[in-house]
Amino acid sequence: MSESITGYIDHIIFRNEDNGYTVMVLKGVSEEDELTCVGSFPVVTQGASVELEGNFTQHPVYGKQFQAVRLTEKMPEDALAMERYLGSGAIKGIGAALAGRIVRHFGDDTFQIVENEPERLSEVKGISEKKAREIAMQIAEKSDMRKAMMFLQKYGISLNLGAKIYQKYGDSVYSVLQENPYRLADDISGVGFKIADEIAYRIGIHTDSDYRIKSGMVYTLLQATGEGHVYLPKDELFQRASELLGVDSSYMEKHLVDLAMDRKIVQKEQGDQILIYPAQYYYLELNTARMLRELDIFCPEDEKIVERRIVQIEKETGTVLDEMQKKAVQEAAGHGLLILTGGPGTGKTTTINAIIRYFEGEGAEIRLAAPTGRAAKRMTEATGYEAQTIHRLLELSGMPEDDREGQPIHFERNAENPLETDVIIIDEMSMVDIHLIHSLLMAVTAGTRLILVGDENQLPSVGPGNVLRDIIRSGQFPVVELKKIFRQASESDIVVNAHKINKGEQVEINNKSRDFFFLKRYDADIIIRVVIALIQEKLPKYVEAKPFEIQVLTPMRKGLLGVERLNQILQRYLNPPDDSKKEKEIGQGLFREGDKVMQVRNNYQLEWEIRGRYGIPIEKGVGVFNGDTGIIKTINEFAETAEVEFEDGRWAEYSFKQLDELELAYAVTIHKSQGSEYPAVIIPLLSGPRMLMNRNLLYTAVTRARKCVTVVGSEETFRDMIRNEKQQRRYSSLDQRIQETE
Numbered sequence: 135m136s137e138s139i140t141g142y143i144d145h146i147i148f149r150n151e152d153n154g155y156t157v158m159v160l161k162g163v164s165e166e167d168e169l170t171c172v173g174s175f176p177v178v179t180q181g182a183s184v185e186l187e188g189n190f191t192q193h194p195v196y197g198k199q200f201q202a203v204r205l206t207e208k209m210p211e212d213a214l215a216m217e218r219y220l221g222s223g224a225i226k227g228i229g230a231a232l233a234g235r236i237v238r239h240f241g242d243d244t245f246q247i248v249e250n251e252p253e254r255l256s257e258v259k260g261i262s263e264k265k266a267r268e269i270a271m272q273i274a275e276k277s278d279m280r281k282a283m284m285f286l287q288k289y290g291i292s293l294n295l296g297a298k299i300y301q302k303y304g305d306s307v308y309s310v311l312q313e314n315p316y317r318l319a320d321d322i323s324g325v326g327f328k329i330a331d332e333i334a335y336r337i338g339i340h341t342d343s344d345y346r347i348k349s350g351m352v353y354t355l356l357q358a359t360g361e362g363h364v365y366l367p368k369d370e371l372f373q374r375a376s377e378l379l380g381v382d383s384s385y386m387e388k389h390l391v392d393l394a395m396d397r398k399i400v401q402k403e404q405g406d407q408i409l410i411y412p413a414q415y416y417y418l419e420l421n422t423a424r425m426l427r428e429l430d431i432f433c434p435e436d437e438k439i440v441e442r443r444i445v446q447i448e449k450e451t452g453t454v455l456d457e458m459q460k461k462a463v464q465e466a467a468g469h470g471l472l473i474l475t476g477g478p479g480t481g482k483t484t485t486i487n488a489i490i491r492y493f494e495g496e497g498a499e500i501r502l503a504a505p506t507g508r509a510a511k512r513m514t515e516a517t518g519y520e521a522q523t524i525h526r527l528l529e530l531s532g533m534p535e536d537d538r539e540g541q542p543i544h545f546e547r548n549a550e551n552p553l554e555t556d557v558i559i560i561d562e563m564s565m566v567d568i569h570l571i572h573s574l575l576m577a578v579t580a581g582t583r584l585i586l587v588g589d590e591n592q593l594p595s596v597g598p599g600n601v602l603r604d605i606i607r608s609g610q611f612p613v614v615e616l617k618k619i620f621r622q623a624s625e626s627d628i629v630v631n632a633h634k635i636n637k638g639e640q641v642e643i644n645n646k647s648r649d650f651f652f653l654k655r656y657d658a659d660i661i662i663r664v665v666i667a668l669i670q671e672k673l674p675k676y677v678e679a680k681p682f683e684i685q686v687l688t689p690m691r692k693g694l695l696g697v698e699r700l701n702q703i704l705q706r707y708l709n710p711p712d713d714s715k716k717e718k719e720i721g722q723g724l725f726r727e728g729d730k731v732m733q734v735r736n737n738y739q740l741e742w743e744i745r746g747r748y749g750i751p752i753e754k755g756v757g758v759f760n761g762d763t764g765i766i767k768t769i770n771e772f773a774e775t776a777e778v779e780f781e782d783g784r785w786a787e788y789s790f791k792q793l794d795e796l797e798l799a800y801a802v803t804i805h806k807s808q809g810s811e812y813p814a815v816i817i818p819l820l821s822g823p824r825m826l827m828n829r830n831l832l833y834t835a836v837t838r839a840r841k842c843v844t845v846v847g848s849e850e851t852f853r854d855m856i857r858n859e860k861q862q863r864r865y866s867s868l869d870q871r872i873q874e875t876e
């Protein structure tokens with residue numbers, strides 16, 4: 135049997151805004167001096183009169199308590215209650231003193247006046263008419279919001295989310311939820327299809343409701359962009375959406391027109407297929423194609439003069455360029471847009487250097503950039519010119535609050551405020567996705583020369599699109615492909631083997647090489663032991679690097695040789711526990727001072743600084759990106775923070791809550807290693823899913839090494855990977871958009 139008590143909330147001891155769990159002290163309950171009450175309530179207002187239903191319990195430590203299952207807030211009706219309520223801080227602009235004055239003025243009529251004639255509040259000294267209106271509005275709003283939150287809670291919506299939903303829809307929240315809760319997924323950050331679907335289920339919306347199916351179809355398309363696709367063929371969309379929704383795909387066809395009318399999707403015929411794009415992605419490709427066309431202007435240059443300059447550059451640098459390299463310089467001089475591509479050791483960097491010298495001789499201003507911090511650093515080292523990340527080149531201005539997937543990032547450099555420079559050279563273009571190329575092109579005006587450099591055989595970008603390959607395949611722009619390998623076979627088996635792997639030719643495994651080793655082992659734990667010995671003893675001396683600079687690259691996250699297990703084991707050996715090193719537990723594992731870590735998502739807001747002597751900041755900025763690697767320098771239990779020093783010298787402070795953005799990085803997946811180079815790379819290989827274990831992946835892994843590659847594991851798996859040219863198909867169509875635009 136539950137009991138009912140009434141009183142007013144004197145103060146709140148604890149409250150969790152996510153689930154509404156509250157511990158509070160009630161006063162004015164008959165006989166009791168004060169009473170502690172516990173329960174989960176959507177809204178509690180200090181000072182409010184309430185009725186609680188529940189039971190008295192005896193807490194072993196705190197004594198008698200009231201465990202409430204329901205809280206009903208009663209509008210304060212007598213003068214004293216009204217004074218408490220108004221003075222509680224619940225209404226902005228009224229404190230205890232003013233509340234007292236109001237009640238003294240109106241006496242027992244206070245409630246009636248606040249509710250019905252709020253303008254009369256201005257009779258009280260210190261309240262203007264405007265303030266009186268504001269107070270009345272707040273009181274009305276609070277009671278509406280209270281009702282709405284109660285309503286939302288019925289459907290299992292947390293208070294924080296409830297507040298966001300109420301802010302968005304106000305009083306129309308009831309009709310939105312009852313008619314089409316899937317609108318929440320469109321309108322509110324933090325609500326995806328899954329949450330909306332859950333709400334819809336509780337409300338009792340049918341699984342084959344049109345709203346549900348449409349929302350599920352759009353959701354499926356956006357999920358696919360998370361795998362790198364820009365569109366899905368219609369059949370595949372239907373099949374995936376049907377799995378998600380548990381609804382037959384025959385229900386879907388009829389919604390395509392609607393979705394297209396609502397500008398949620400774009401349909402495009404290609405041969406006998408229909409391709410379905412999330413609308414924003416279609417336009418990303420289309421606009422990218424148009425902007426590339428605009429940049430691709432012919433810049434008449436006297437070939438003879440360019441040639442003379444090339445001869446001069448060759449003299450200055452002591453390198454004789456081969457035909458294709460010369461052609462690259464000529465084309466860079468003669469066109470607004472140039473794509474320079476080639477595998478490792480084919481002389482891309484040498485060519486970039488010649489192009490830089492050429493334009494320097496013209497007095498041009500040149501900017502260099504690459505998609506990741508690591509790649510930019512490497513570009514700086516290879517050219518001797520300052521290179522930055524593309525995000526910094528475009529002057530990332532922090533992320534808007536709404537940081538949902540697919541939302542455009544805000545850059546200070548854009549169409550209104552373009553980069554004012556003569557030449558822009560971008561390296562590691564294979565890592566640039568459709569969002570980033572679009573943002574870059576928005577900030578480049580015709581007349582600026584854009585030179586895109588990359589190896590199209592690397593794994594495609596993590597984000598959606600297959601930009602470099604598509605641009606090359608469109609066949610519409612000047613492309614120079616470097617094929618000749620300059621690094622000699624005797625010098626580098628890494629390069630020779632990488633090219634063989636790329637062509638599907640088998641690699642000789644005899645360990646006569648100086649930079650390509652294969653250690654055959656067939657047991658996961660033995661492989662790990664060998665890896666540790668290589669890092670701790672053999673390789674640092676051999677390649678003249680620190681153990682932390684040697685990178686373990688593995689195909690997978692899970693499994694005996696997956697990133698997760700490897701990191702836990704490698705941490706124990708490479709950064710063992712020590713009394714002087716602080717630790718912080720997180721989820722399954724822990725971070726320790728001295729750990730090698732990697733940022734695993736883009737954080738556009740995280741602040742960093744570069745410190746000069748005595749730790750004084752000499753440069754500050756925002757943004758730490760997926761793939762940035764560093765070392766945990768300090769863990770501070772009191773401040774609940776950890777500091778990371780990244781390889782490029784930036785320091786960033788993470789709150790303990792943010793530590794889920796970091797992962798140990800003794801081992802990283804090959805995917806994550808894109809664009810990075812390490813003095814030595816160790817690749818443990820035993821087995822894995824065929825779709826993943828392909829030539830492309832092995833090629834990317836091998837080309838990450840500067841001085842030494844060591845594969846430890848199964849020769850059969852290694853050879854199978856070289857044979858396996860199956861790649862996960864990536865649905866992108868920038869090439870077609872380019873071909874269609876003139």
Ligand SMILES: Nc1ncnc2c1ncn2[C@@H]1O[C@H](COP(=O)(O)OP(=O)(O)OP(=O)(O)O)[C@@H](O)[C@H]1O
Binds near residue numbers: 454456459482483621
């Ligand atoms: N025309 C040339 N004549 C002689 N040597 C060259 C020439 N071009 C490049 N090289 C040499 O070949 C090697 C590889 O060149 P470079 O670093 O430019 O290639 P890359 O394509 O940038 O390679 P990676 O992607 O592996 O860095 C370097 O040692 C470079 O000095």
